[in-house]
Amino acid sequence: MKKIHLTKLRYFVLTGAVIAVAAADFTNTGIGTFCNMCPVGFMQVTAASRSIPQGMLTGVAVFTAVAYLGGRFFCSWFCPTSFISRITGIQNTAAAKTAGYFVKYIPHAILAVSVIASFFLKFPVFCLICPIGIFFGFIFAVLKIFHVFEPSANLIIFPIILTVELIFFRKWCSCICPVSLIMRLIAKIPGYKIRPSVNQSTCLLTQGLQCNQCANNCKEKIEVTKADKEFIEKCTNCMDCVEQCPTNSILPGIKRR
């Protein structure tokens, strides 16, 4: 049976999004960027302006619904940070399992500090350093050349910020990113979840063989066969385990968990 190359498909999703954003710029249709469905941006703008940004409600609602079903779906399929770290080979590693209590709550602290700081400083604070926003800022800096025919400092500074963030903070996604934290928190709500599920009858591990290909290839260091609480919370639905399973025992599926 020919394997489905879902991981290859992943690259086309972000590339497609970038093409759509650029095409919208040239055809003058305002589709915006990921910023319009960002729950962190929504919270910060609400805090900074002391009013609810009505236009963002739909986007945030869709994002929340998708996060409820697919967990950290955005991280592996849409996020430019994971895309860049994959293509450049900078491993955006998950936090170690033995990480202390302190490390575990850094994203919570960053989210709280960003929202509180936004309230007092009256501008969305985390947006300034958010790598997702900076990635699209770079795309728009490139598009700007076609409109005013002159390059701007953004063309150099945005890639520098992105590089610094990805090189100095290898564990950005699991230890800093508040967007990822929000998706983890939403994923905790019980109900129907789309996650890779293991067919125990064909899995080599249940037959006593030392396979463990799924866990070894997982970027989030999840023991896929265990399907515990951590799995539901951390899984990004990247489908690496589905692709790596030698017996095709892992398939994406919807289950009540």
Add this chain to the structure above:
Amino acid sequence: MKLTRRTFLSAAAAVCVSPDSLFADNKEDTLLRPPGALSENSFLARCNRCQKCVQICPTNIIIPASFEHGLLKANTPVISFKRSYCNSCLKCSEICPTGALQPVTKETLDIGLAVIIEKDCVAWDWTGCTVCVDNCPTKAIFLDEYKRPVIIPEKCNGCGICELKCPSISLRSSILGKGIIVRKRPSDAPPRKAETVISTKEENIEKNTSD
């Protein structure tokens, strides 16, 4: 100094706690914002840099601000009349998802106020140039008794056609800037009067193609 993670973090923290000194470029408080923009501080509080207005602008005059205006303002939308002008379609003010740009009508549209740069305006030292007067869709510029352009602040909506069309640079090799530039309306300038009639988008286009 070796840039370790710790020094980077502490530098980042220092930047975060003192935004006024490091981000806010006070002399740059004159950035032209898209139509319907709130006052600069409320605008920065609401703008989530989603770039919808940049994408939707049919004349591509809305561009993301560069880092030269400070980290805080980087990527927020600003107006540039280098290649085009505002045709007052007002799509940007309608699409803004956060309310940083409030819906405006053609009567209340007020991007800025055109200012004559007397040292660069050809008509100020040598009569004959009437390009800005001819192009103004709101009839906000008239020629005084010496044939020099004068702006009526109540009528000007800052659409930028005058700045775009100003030929001063090509007329004199000694002139390095445009003779008329749209700037943010100063607080002491009279506000725009709502009853001013603005020519429609079609008329503007017709006017420009006939030039």
